[in-house]
Amino acid sequence: MAAPHRLDVLILGGGAAGLWLLDDLHRQGYSAALVEAGALGSGQTIASQGIIHGGLKYALNGKAGSAARAIRDMPLRWRRSLAGEVEPDLSGTRRRAEYCCIWAAAGMRSRLGLLGASLGLAVKPIPLNKETRPSLLQDWKGPVLRLGEQVIEPGSFLQILADRHLSRILRVDGPQGVDIKASPTGEVREVALRCPGGMEMIVQPDQVVLAAGEGNSRIRNRLGLPVEHIQRRPLQMVMLRGEMPAMNGHCIRNASPWLTITSTRDHADRMVWQIGGQVAEDTARSTASVAINRAREDLARALPALDLSTVQFATYLAERAEGTSSGRRPDRPTTFIDGNVITVWPTKLALVPMLSDMIQKDLKPPANHPAFQGPKGWPTASVAIPPWEMESSWTAAH
Ligand SMILES: Cc1cc2nc3c(=O)[nH]c(=O)nc-3n(C[C@H](O)[C@H](O)[C@H](O)COP(=O)(O)OP(=O)(O)OC[C@H]3O[C@@H](n4cnc5c(N)ncnc54)[C@H](O)[C@@H]3O)c2cc1C
Known part of the structure; x- marks a missing residue:
């Protein structure tokens, strides 16, 4: 396996929230990469009404x-x-x-x-x-x-952002293609990634943003972080x-x-x-x-x-x-900070820019890591297919 890649920020999840953040961070000189377990936006963004x-x-x-x-x-x-x-x-x-x-x-x-x-x-x-x-x-x-x-059109929006960062978007082999190693104090220092073809790599991020939508619960569970406010x-x-x-x-x-x-x-x-x-x-x-x-x-x-x-x-x-802190339906984006891990939910597609601003306020400034490029041959992720193109059981008109 190649030497570990040092990064300012590793983003897990390539829906609207993760991709917008990746774009903002890249423009500001962060060395950032995004890991996607399936198709981009396959949870909520592609299903949304836009x-x-x-x-x-x-x-x-x-x-x-x-x-x-x-x-x-x-x-x-x-x-x-x-x-x-x-x-x-x-x-x-x-x-x-x-x-x-x-x-x-x-x-x-x-x-x-x-x-x-x-x-x-x-x-x-x-x-x-x-x-x-x-x-x-x-x-x-x-x-x-x-x-x-x-x-x-949510799919078109995801594609526009993804096209700018293909070499920074890493497709992994489902949620199990990401192995996050946390220190006893909860700091994430190393993440092992495996792509669908079996290639592996290690990234060492200074900070991690969980933007995996419903997948955030599973990742937080694995890290031993509380999930009751989700x-x-x-x-x-x-x-x-x-x-x-x-x-x-x-x-x-x-x-x-x-x-x-x-x-x-x-x-x-x-x-x-x-x-x-x-x-x-x-x-x-x-x-x-x-x-x-x-x-x-x-x-x-x-x-x-x-x-x-x-x-x-x-x-x-x-x-x-x-995310919710009161058990009620949230009306703004939610972020939880645990050590060097920030867990985020935009709550609405419309609120994604506000969420990105909030995350950037919580991030440390970029260190001098070289700009990230995925290893040669590592697959990037494609945009999810919208529900009306997947559905085969349309009822006959009557
Ligand atoms: C039916 C519906 C309609 C909506 N309509 C609107 C609307 O009209 N306007 C509006 O403002 N909001 C709307 N929303 C809300 C909006 O869609 C969401 O708030 C927003 O899309 C969430 O984006 P996200 O990036 O957080 O999550 P998601 O879009 O769910 O993206 C999460 C990504 O993380 C990936 N992932 C999951 N687990 C892992 C893992 N372990 N490792 C790596 N990647 C992982 C998933 O594959 C996915 O690509 C709607 C939501 C729904 C469900």
Whole structure:
């Protein structure tokens, strides 16, 4: 085996959080490498709806609480990156939509138009008239607002970041391809890596960032670190495929987010919708047909103009992995520091830039290690395949 590689920072996990951090650290002169146990973003990022939230969803009661305040600057920050005006330059990322819309199925139709004005949110909703609404909401009896929340294609975003760092992204042979050796005081000084072909290498990082999503629990367990402040929230997301128009937005009910709809196109250029929100939480442990029936009922109320007669349905299971200090749903990124190990969860894709800033404040400045290049022949990781391309059991339209 070759001599150990000295590094400033070793990142475990190549989802949105790990890749964004790798890009930031590399630009700042850190010698950094990222280890991925499977496909990049294969936990949550590839399953996500790609909405760069600006907080309105959390301020529906008319108050900008801490969740809304934490996230309110993110849409502008992403918009500038997506336009290539600031680093990371994400200008090649495919955008599903430049804006989302928001409309109320019940409970607050009359107040919806006033929302946002008094909340101090950076992204204020703009009322849409009949002509400028999405086609499915043209005859909706109640206000429809436009929100400056962009929707990105998560796979394309991951690819843009990964392409810049191929020689610094090391694919390992599943979670067991990483063997972390901690000192009795909990400091990680050496990590043995094994790639799918059997090649091995040793890295000696000054600091380690665990950005492995739900995989963080397993790594922390192995290191003997506490795992009780980690929560997982299962979801069953519903997908539609067919000849629907594009639709990106939130339908709210009784001042709570109810249905979140995003749309994309599959490899055969068919329209695909992802449906999240209450249905995904309520049916997380039900069968796919229960989730699909519930989505049909909800869609009939939220979008009565939608014709479902030729639409196919499928579902996929996903799990949100988050750190929490209070047992409640967190509203900002979480970081835990244990010796030279920082464990991180962004909580939301939209909050990934904020998380990267937080981690950088906790890292020691770079030492003078040479810039990292993976050994010749070591495989890099590819981006995960989105759920609608994996799913084979679409229900026939009826
Ligand atoms: C269905 C769904 C919809 C969502 N929609 C939105 C949305 O619209 N907007 C929004 O802001 N947020 C959304 N989120 C939340 C958002 O997706 C997540 O907060 C974010 O993607 C988490 O990124 P991550 O990098 O921490 O984790 P992940 O994307 O899960 O990445 C973790 C990576 O670590 C790797 N890994 C695991 N174990 C190991 C190991 N032992 N060693 C090395 N690598 C390992 C995994 O293979 C994976 O690539 C959604 C989440 C879900 C589940």
